[in-house]
Amino acid sequence: MSWPIFLKYLLVMAGVTYLIRMIPLAAVRGKVKSRFFRSFLYYVPYAVLGAMTFPDVFASTGNLISAIAGTAVALVLGWFEKSLLTVAASACAVAYVVGLFL
Numbered sequence: 001m002s003w004p005i006f007l008k009y010l011l012v013m014a015g016v017t018y019l020i021r022m023i024p025l026a027a028v029r030g031k032v033k034s035r036f037f038r039s040f041l042y043y044v045p046y047a048v049l050g051a052m053t054f055p056d057v058f059a060s061t062g063n064l065i066s067a068i069a070g071t072a073v074a075l076v077l078g079w080f081e082k083s084l085l086t087v088a089a090s091a092c093a094v095a096y097v098v099g100l101f102l
Contacts, residue, residue, distance in 0.1 A: 061095050063102055070095030 032038050061067045074091035082090075 061099055063099050065102055066095045066099035069098040 032041070057071055058064060058067045061070070070091040073094045074087050077087045077090055
């Protein structure tokens with residue numbers, strides 16, 4: 001890719017990223033008073049992150065059974081409010097061990 005084309009792409013990407021973050025700040029002045037809208041905005045990042053990552057979890061190991069085992073362990077440990085490091089390490093370990101036996 002040539003340097004001038006790269007710079008055009010970079011400027012367009014920077015402009016779009018800036019507009020996405022700037023428009024809500026410019027459009028909403030003051031504190032949002034609607035309880036529904038505030039709760040909606042509170043949960044949107046979690047919902048988007050889950051929708052983006054959860055489907056890919058099942059394709060990450062190349063074996064659906066080991067992916068399901070790791071996900072199940074992560075869900076159980078998360079339910080019991082274990083730390084993020086414990087949940088991630090345990091899920092990876094279980095997926096790896098199950099993958100070794102399959």
